[in-house]
Amino acid sequence: MEVQRTYVMVKPDGIQRRALGDVIGRFERRGLKLIAARLLRIPAALAQRHYSEHKERPFFGDLVEYITSGPVLAMVWEGPGAVSVARAMMGATDPQKATPGTIRGDLALDIGHNIIHGSDSPESAAREISLFFSPAELCDYPLVEEGWLS
Numbered sequence: 001m002e003v004q005r006t007y008v009m010v011k012p013d014g015i016q017r018r019a020l021g022d023v024i025g026r027f028e029r030r031g032l033k034l035i036a037a038r039l040l041r042i043p044a045a046l047a048q049r050h051y052s053e054h055k056e057r058p059f060f061g062d063l064v065e066y067i068t069s070g071p072v073l074a075m076v077w078e079g080p081g082a083v084s085v086a087r088a089m090m091g092a093t094d095p096q097k098a099t100p101g102t103i104r105g106d107l108a109l110d111i112g113h114n115i116i117h118g119s120d121s122p123e124s125a126a127r128e129i130s131l132f133f134s135p136a137e138l139c140d141y142p143l144v145e146e147g148w149l150s
């Protein structure tokens with residue numbers, strides 16, 4: 001499987017719920033590699049760009065308000081098939097429909113407070129990574145276990 005990078009973000013409710021260690025631990029245990037991480041309060045203009053595909057949706061205003069309501073942890077994770085692997089680990093957008101064992105299925109109850117974001121395609125990943133990180137902030141380094149994972 002092709003090595004990919006994906007943009008993952010623990011949303012403000014995930015930070016308030018003290019879910020950072022759990023979420024990061026899941027990605028580490030799966031074998032993905034952390035390439036970049038930054039804690040930030042997203043400015044409204046950046047939130048609108050990040051979620052621009054949803055700008056006509058009725059929940060867009062609430063979504064921007066939610067994602068800017070406190071700090072988020074922005075991350076880039078890398079590994080074979082990282083984009084779809086991360087999406088599967090997150091579970092369905094609506095936590096009511098998310099399978100137990102997934103992040104949303106284990107930690108969330110409400111679509112308006114679903115803990116985590118992950119890119120939905122390699123193209124979205126490239127766009128979202130570039131919104132939150134400069135190329136120099138992406139760390140390229142080997143992990144000794146890589147030969148055991150791919």
Ligand code: IDP
Nearest residue numbers: 054059063092093111112113114116117118120
């Ligand atoms: P995703 O986060 O699983 O990719 P999207 O459809 O891209 O799901 O929606 C982006 C985010 O918008 C969701 O994670 C959720 O926070 C919010 N959202 C999506 N649909 C609704 C809704 O019907 N009501 C409120 N918020 C929603």
Ligand code: MG
Nearest residue numbers: 117118119120
């Ligand atoms: Mg999405």
